[in-house]
Amino acid sequence: EPEVTQTPSHQVTQMGQEVILRCVPISNHLYFYWYRQILGQKVEFLVSFYNNEISEKSEIFDDQFSVERPDGSNFTLKIRSTKLEDSAMYFCASNRDQTLGQPQHFGDGTRLSIL
Amino acid sequence: GDSVTQMEGPVTLSEEAFLTINCTYTATGYPSLFWYVQYPGEGLQLLLKATKADDKGSNKGFEATYRKETTSFHLEKGSVQVSDSAVYFCALTMNSGGYQKVTFGTGTKLQVIP
Numbered sequence: 001e002p003e004v005t006q007t008p009s010h011q012v013t014q015m016g017q018e019v020i021l022r023c024v025p026i027s028n029h030l031y032f033y034w035y036r037q038i039l040g041q042k043v044e045f046l047v048s049f050y051n052n053e054i055s056e057k058s059e060i061f062d063d064q065f066s067v068e069r070p071d072g073s074n075f076t077l078k079i080r081s082t083k084l085e086d087s088a089m090y091f092c093a094s095n096r097d098q099t100l101g102q103p104q105h106f107g108d109g110t111r112l113s114i115l
Numbered sequence: 116g117d118s119v120t121q122m123e124g125p126v127t128l129s130e131e132a133f134l135t136i137n138c139t140y141t142a143t144g145y146p147s148l149f150w151y152v153q154y155p156g157e158g159l160q161l162l163l164k165a166t167k168a169d170d171k172g173s174n175k176g177f178e179a180t181y182r183k184e185t186t187s188f189h190l191e192k193g194s195v196q197v198s199d200s201a202v203y204f205c206a207l208t209m210n211s212g213g214y215q216k217v218t219f220g221t222g223t224k225l226q227v228i229p
Contacts (some may be wrong), residue, residue: 043219101166104153108158
C-alpha cells in the first residue's frame with residue numbers, strides 16, 4: 001500500500017538555525033498538509049497546500065514557517081530560525097481529493113529537537 | 116471553532132477485556148469522524164471512519180457509531196489484545212472554504228496487559 005514517507009526521522013538542530021523537513025506524499029495525491037505534536041499535547045494543524053499554494057494555515061504557522069513543493073514528488077516544511085518551542089513531532093499528510101470523508105494519510109513523522 | 120474531546124488516559128486493560136474510549140465533538144455543521152491509531156514509534160494510521168449520522172465504522176474488531184444526537188463517536192472493541200496497545204486519536208474534518216483539515220482530540224493511551 002502506498003505510504004507517505006518523511007525524512008529524517010529525527011533532526012537535532014541548534015536554536016536559531018534553519019531546518020527543512022522533507023516529505024514524499026502518495027503519488028496521486030493532490031492535497032498536502034503539515035501537523036505538529038508537541039510532546040504530551042494534541043496533534044495540531046499547521047498548513048494545507050494545494051495547486052502550489054497554501055490553502056489554509058493556522059495561527060502557529062507564522063512568518064518563520066514556509067512550505068514548498070520543489071518538484072513533482074517532495075513537499076517540504078522550512079523553519080527559518082528555530083526556537084526551543086519548535087521542538088515537536090512534525091507529521092506530513094496527504095489526500096487525493098476533498099470528497100466528504102476522504103481520509104488524510106500520515107507519515108511516521110520527524111522528531112525535531114531544538115537545543 | 117471545531118473541537119474534539121476524548122477521555123483521559125492512560126487506560127489499562129487485561130487481555131480480552133472490553134474497551135470503550137469516549138469521544139465527543141463540537142462542530143458547526145456535519146463533520147466526518149475518524150479514529151486514528153499511533154503504535155509505539157510509528158505514525159498516525161487511519162483505524163476507521165464515518166461520514167454521516169448513524170454510520171458505523173469498523174476495522175480490526177474496533178467499531179464506532181456516529182451519533183449526531185449526542186455528538187459522539189465512541190470507540191469500542193469486544194476483546195482487546197496486547198497488540199492493540201497504542202495511542203488512539205479521535206478526529207474530525209470539516210470542509211472549510213473547500214479545504215479540509217483534521218482536528219484531533221488529545222489522544223488516549225491504551226495499555227493491554229497479558
